[in-house]
Amino acid sequence: xxxxxxxxxxxxxxxxxxxxxxxxxxxxxxxxxxxxxxxxxxxxxxxxxxxxxxxxxxxxxxxxxxxxxxxxxxxxxxxxxxxxxxxxxxxxxxxxxx
Amino acid sequence: xxxxxxxxxxxxxxxxxxxxxxxxxxxxxxxxxxxxxxxxxxxxxxxxxxxxxxxxxxxxxxxxxxxxxxxxxxxxxxxxxxxxxxxxxxxxxxxxxx
Amino acid sequence: xxxxxxxxxxxxxxxxxxxxxxxxxxxxxxxxxxxxxxxxxxxxxxxxxxxxxxxxxxxxxxxxxxxxxxxxxxxxxxxxxxxxxxxxxxxxxxxxxx
Numbered sequence: 001x002x003x004x005x006x007x008x009x010x011x012x013x014x015x016x017x018x019x020x021x022x023x024x025x026x027x028x029x030x031x032x033x034x035x036x037x038x039x040x041x042x043x044x045x046x047x048x049x050x051x052x053x054x055x056x057x058x059x060x061x062x063x064x065x066x067x068x069x070x071x072x073x074x075x076x077x078x079x080x081x082x083x084x085x086x087x088x089x090x091x092x093x094x095x096x097x098x
Numbered sequence: 099x100x101x102x103x104x105x106x107x108x109x110x111x112x113x114x115x116x117x118x119x120x121x122x123x124x125x126x127x128x129x130x131x132x133x134x135x136x137x138x139x140x141x142x143x144x145x146x147x148x149x150x151x152x153x154x155x156x157x158x159x160x161x162x163x164x165x166x167x168x169x170x171x172x173x174x175x176x177x178x179x180x181x182x183x184x185x186x187x188x189x190x191x192x193x194x195x196x
Numbered sequence: 197x198x199x200x201x202x203x204x205x206x207x208x209x210x211x212x213x214x215x216x217x218x219x220x221x222x223x224x225x226x227x228x229x230x231x232x233x234x235x236x237x238x239x240x241x242x243x244x245x246x247x248x249x250x251x252x253x254x255x256x257x258x259x260x261x262x263x264x265x266x267x268x269x270x271x272x273x274x275x276x277x278x279x280x281x282x283x284x285x286x287x288x289x290x291x292x293x294x
Contacts, residue, residue: 014279080112178210
């Protein structure tokens, strides 16, 4: 997650105004709960405040027993992270795997 | 491999009828032998039965000393997995790295 | 890094003349110093000699305390590896994450 956030931060510094979406699945969804470590949560909040979209996979939430009510308010739940990644690419987003 | 298979299963649930190809290289090729663990083999077989294509890299087979005769029947050997990934993208497939 | 180099070597064998660019960020930049292990350095040099471009992320160099003067001569420093990956894709390169 730290690498993914650095990627986004570095991208926004290099290309201000870039439209960025992050899709979290697998254990990465653990970082999107309200009790997420402060140093991660603050970076997530700062990026959300700059317009970065954060999508969290419902399949992965279920696998980790996380209720969507426990998520940070800017985390948007999608039915399947994998489908969201493909949908974003089909919409013109370029893909990078952190 | 388990993550890759979940990706495919979740995608097919979210987008029934999606055309999916999996390219295995590196140590991932080990899962495509007939003696593969039953819980993996059964998921592979179920996906192959639903039309998912599985390509296995000949370079990686050679590196792991696996003969193509020992592979599961639906595993299609390609000379270079990396070239197959690019060929599929050039043909319009969207890429996801599990 | 060894996997990434095998990917490139296998690709060039399967598709001679393919135009290949490698973007190194994170700890991968450590392999681009002059003191890089000989078995890695020789593979890098051979690929550079065949026209492969190697881009190294300045953010990652800074994070690892590496001066760009210490890099192998064919390593081209870019301000942000993540931005370079996207720029290459926008220019028509297909993306693979090793």
